[in-house]
Amino acid sequence: MTTRLSARGLVRRFPGVLALGGVDLDAGPGEVVALVGENGAGKSTLLKCLAGLEQPDEGSMTYEGGVWAPRSTADAASGGVALVHQELCLAENLSAAENIGLGREPRRGWMPLVDRDALRERAAHALERVGATFGPDVKVETLAAGQRQLVEIAKGIDQDARVLILDEPTSSLTSRETARLFELVHQLRADDITVLYVSHRLTEILELADRAFVLRDGQNAGHLTRDELTRDAMVRMMVGRDLAPPAARAVAGEAAGAPVLELKGLVSDAFPAAAVDLQVRPGELVGLAGLVGAGRTELLETVFGLRPPVSGEVRVEGQPKRFKGPRDAAAAGLALVPEDRKLQGLLLEEGVRVNTALATLDRRSRRGLVDRAAERNVAALQVDRLGVRTSGIEQVVQTLSGGNQQKVVVGRWLAAEPAILLMDEPTRGVDVGAREELYLLLERLAAEGLAVLFASSDMEELLRLADRVVVLHDGQVTGTLDRSVATEEAVMELATGGGLRAEGSTTT
Amino acid sequence: MTNSSGANLAQPDVSSRLAGWGKVLGIFGLLVAIVVTTGAMNPRFFGAENLENVLQRTALFGIIGIGAAFPIVTAGIDLSIGSVIALVATCLPPLLDAGVPAGPAVIVVLLLAAGLGLIHGLLITRLGLQPFVVTLCGLLVYRGVARYIVDDQTVGFGDSYDGLRTLATGRPFSIGALDVPAPALVLLAVAVLAAIFLGRSVWGRWMLALGRNPTAARYAGVPVERVTILAYVICSLLAGVGGVLFALDVNSVQPASMGNFYELYAIAAAVLGGCSLRGGEGSILGVVLGAAVMRLLYNSIVLLGIPSQLEFAIVGGVLLLGAIADEVVRRLAEARRARERARARTERTT
Known part of the structure; x- marks a missing residue:
């Protein structure tokens, strides 16, 4: 098996955090390689290193037989490695063509003017290759999530990308758009392009991937070939232990009485x-x-x-x-635990106490003043009841894991009984x-x-x-x-x- | 990290109580530094007359600075403070001359100021206009109205209404040789009430919460619109209080210049005192200290014989340094949080 892009012993440190602790990765031409792991396992950091967004502190990367050390995404893209972001990074006020050519606009001779015709032509060609049903002149703000993703991928194609990195590509797609994306991935593979595919949705990986690298806590937790690739194997490697089959209800309640x-x-x-x-x-x-x-x-x-x-x-x-x-x-x-806890749920810079008490402040007040003892008690009670893993009720919620943040929002509303x-x-x-x-x-x-x-x-x-x-x-x-x-x-x-x-x- | 019992968690810990005092300590250090340097270079600084003057000016600007802090806490801004001051200051003398008794006249102009704040709040919450735009229009409109009302003539209280002027010029008691100016007592009262409101009351907490994240506050059942409106009412009301005191202090109100730029002094005091323009952060004590630092800087410029043309440059420079120091501290804190997170993660896995 030939290798197009590889990483050996990549280490990336952030202040106090070892995001990558010596990670290896190989991907060959015409291959869909999945990257799997829980939140915080180091997937994003690894991708960023490969795509030039971050530079590794130690370790080496090779690409097409040479040393690979991109200094920026533009640098990586001109070499042939393009990253399609999870949250699409497009200028919504510009057209699809303008986005596809952004930063690499064809010029009119020596003048600093964009050659619009050449740009449109290039963009139309790239859009056609990704199977887009819209033209290059369409404004991105009028496009649906799946179509915007096609613009991003077309941008990669336009840069002659030989490695395309897709980070959680289906997180905002409808199932029809997802199906279309899968077709495109298969087609890219047939065109000898390497696709690095990152997703939380294991079914997608089972369907698409030729093999998978599993990361856990910034380390390689394992590698699965197409034959070894099963949901159980991936989950076991991701969490480092066997999980009980999730199908059964653990606590069976009894719905009773009139509808509330x-x-x-x-x-x-x-x-x-x-x-x-x-x-x-x-x-x-x-x-x-x-x-x-x-x-x-x-x-x-x-x-x-x-x-x-x-x-x-x-x-x-x-x-x-x-x-x-x-x-x-x-x-x-009534209580509502909203969909986007960072945007709609939490005061990220505040502590567990302030966040937990927010919905019930006025119920636990005396003459308009916050009852601080009651506030601390209610926060401690919910932390205890929900098993929020925190150093104390003053810990800033930004520093909690996603699951613990969610528990804080749930606790806020349980406090309202x-x-x-x-x-x-x-x-x-x-x-x-x-x-x-x-x-x-x-x-x-x-x-x-x-x-x-x-x-x-x-x-x-x-x-x-x-x-x-x-x-x-x-x-x-x-x-x-x-x-x-x-x-x-x-x-x-x-x-x-x-x-x-x-x-x-x-x-x- | 694991949870001990709920009872233990509920105990307030010292470090969390001290958290948030960093900025206040920083600005207090700056204040001490200015006092010490100026005092060492010119002993007249510690003269009773000079200190009284600084205290008087600090009190006046402290009051409007506290007002400015409220919209800032909601991640908004009020640019109309100086013009509200001008409008209130020009309305008061004609009211008194028309025979309205002092007490009711003051109440009328304060209600006028609060009403303007209410209009700002309603335009911002109900119509969704941007605070910057609404209060910028206020800045222009009230200035124009103030000049029109008195036909651009300088107005004042003359020698009458000395009783009322005591509010601004009185020296009710002395500490040693220092006669404490009356506005300092007004500032003290305003600051204590504001600090209790922001730090201890439910509405104050709601204000801080919506400054952090208005969407999350709304989803949590915070009456976001009413709290926002209140912030602008408080700001304009305190601008009104400032307007009354400034007018009584100078006793000659020029509608075209009265209170010019004062919104910027007030905002600068609030920002210097630790209010983030991103909202959700603010300490009343910090704002008072911020106002004091501003006045002390002016005082130093005079006492140290620094060319007065440099006034703005020096004040601006100090503000900028404060902002830079604040950002550096914030980044250090962020790095520390990242370390905590990493430690939590390793402890979870072991």
Whole structure:
């Protein structure tokens, strides 16, 4: 096997952190090489070293038989190694062609003017190669996430990239866009291009990769060839131990009594044509499934008063409610753990105490002043109850791991003793180990009588947790699957718009 | 790292109590340095008359500086402070001349100031306008209105209303040879109330939270709009208080120049005192110290015979150095956090 790009003993230190502790990697032409590992395992740092964004402190890299030491992404790209960022780095106000040629614009002779025709031609050619259905003149701001990614990849193609690094390429793609991306990756492989593929979604790696390097804590944890590549093998190497099969509910609760949350013909402003009916009983875990853009987040936000409902009503314990904002919803016993905890959840620069107390400050106040003893107690109680791993309640939440940050947001709302917990992507960006802890927590809370409505894109999570899966498509409920009949295939059929079905029905 | 029992976690630890005092200590060190150098080079600095003067000016600028800190804490800004001062200062003498008793007249102009703050807050929260734009327009509009009201004529209180002028010029008691100016007591009262509000009250905590992350604050049920509006009301109200005191202090209000640039002094005091323009950070004690440093710098320039043309250059230079020092400290703290994170990770895996 020939090697195009390789790394030997790469070490990268940050102040006080050993991000890479001597990592090896090889990738040959026409090969899709996956890079797997938990958050913080060193995948991103390794990619950045290969693509010139960071320089390794020790170790060596070779590319096409020569020494590889790019000083910048531009340097790396001109050599033939292009990085497609996880969060796409495009100038949205410019056209696709202008983005593709950014920094390498063809000039009109000696003048500092862009040769627009040459640029368009080059861009059109690159876009055609990646199978884009839009032209070079389209403004990037009008493109969907998947199309923007094609622009990024086209940019790499335009630079004659022989190594293309895809960092979490599907994290914001719909399933159709993902399928198209996979086709493109196969085609790139056939064109003898090396693809380095990083993803949390192990199914994607099983489908695409010729082999996989597993990283753990900045070290090589193992290498799997195509034949050895299984989900279990990857997970075992990632976490360094065997995990219990995730399929079973650990704590089985009993949903009982009248619904505590009822949506009657609720229409959110995002989908004016779709009315949603939904019920959640105390002790019940209801999962909201659907593709990206199916309206799960919008539905939860409408319930929580973050968006005004167009029509319909939200009933809490049988009483119709009109929430003017999250404050009203919280007062009525609702809680929402939002999708993006850094943007919508946490005060990153503040400590665990301040973050935990935020939603219940006024309930625990005396004459308008914060009751500081009560505040410390409530923070300590939630840290204890949720098993937040922290040096103390003053630790700044920015320095916590994703799972512990999520627990802080959950603890904030548990401190409010809600009757209904809404969660949007409960384990996004949470490590495999901490994920299991959150599942157990949710199951325990449900067993104690909490009603939980959660939206998730993670099929395993839905099937593991939900007593019922409600599937949305274009804002509309396309079906409700009881736990006994909820399978991945059944959910996917409904999520892709496979017809309206009655409560408890299954697919054939 | 592991959790000990919940009871232990709830104990406040000393290091966290001291955290956040770094900036205040820094500015206090700067203040001491200026006092010591100036005092050593010109003994007149420690004369009672000079200290009274510095105290008087610090008090006036401290009050408007505290006001400026509130919008800054919400990650906003108020540029209209100087013009609110001018408007309040020009409205007060005509009101008194029209026969309105002193007390009600002061209350009327303060309500006017608070009302302007309310308008700023409503435009910013309900219409979503940018604080910079709203208060920049305020800066222009109120200046124009102030000049129009009195037809650009200098107004003053003359020899009457001495009772009222005691508020600004009185010396209610003495510490040794030093007669403490009345505005210093006003500043003390304002500072104590503001510090309790920002540091201890629920609304103060909400203000700090929304300055850090308005979206997260909203999702957590913080009444973001009302808290933001309150910040602008407090700012304009304190500008009004400053306007009354400045007017009574100088006793001759020129509507075209009264309070010019004062918003910048107030903002500079707040920033020097540790308020981050990114929002979410601020200490009232720091702002008062910041105002004191600004006044002391001016005083030093005079006492040390430095050409007065250099005034702005020196003040600007000190501010810039402060900002640089702050950034350096922040980066060091970030590096320390990264080390903590790494240690937490290694301890988790072992």
